[in-house]
Amino acid sequence: MTNEIDEAYDTYPALIGTTNNDAYSLPERARRRSYYLKNDKPFDEEFREDSVQAYKEVLDGANNVLFQDFVLRFAEKN
Numbered sequence: 407m408t409n410e411i412d413e414a415y416d417t418y419p420a421l422i423g424t425t426n427n428d429a430y431s432l433p434e435r436a437r438r439r440s441y442y443l444k445n446d447k448p449f450d451e452e453f454r455e456d457s458v459q460a461y462k463e464v465l466d467g468a469n470n471v472l473f474q475d476f477v478l479r480f481a482e483k484n
Contacts, residue, residue, distance in 0.1 A: 421440045432440055449457075 422442075423440070424443045424445045426445045430442065430444075
């Protein structure tokens with residue numbers, strides 16, 4: 407995404423990302439506004455099923471209540 411934006415010479419905010427790809431690189435212009443953390447620790451396959459289940463539980467329980475609260479409180483500030 408950052409490479410495509412840089413090639414189009416669009417303006418964009420700072421980006422923060424993670425990757426486990428050794429070939430990840432950015433042009434200088436995009437690199438100045440990006441922060442990246444390399445994640446090079448392999449996932450332990452023994453825990454894959456448990457992690458999928460935990461992710462599903464979080465996703466199923468997610469809603470927009472916190473966002474709605476923020477929007478209402480922010481609107482009251484103006």
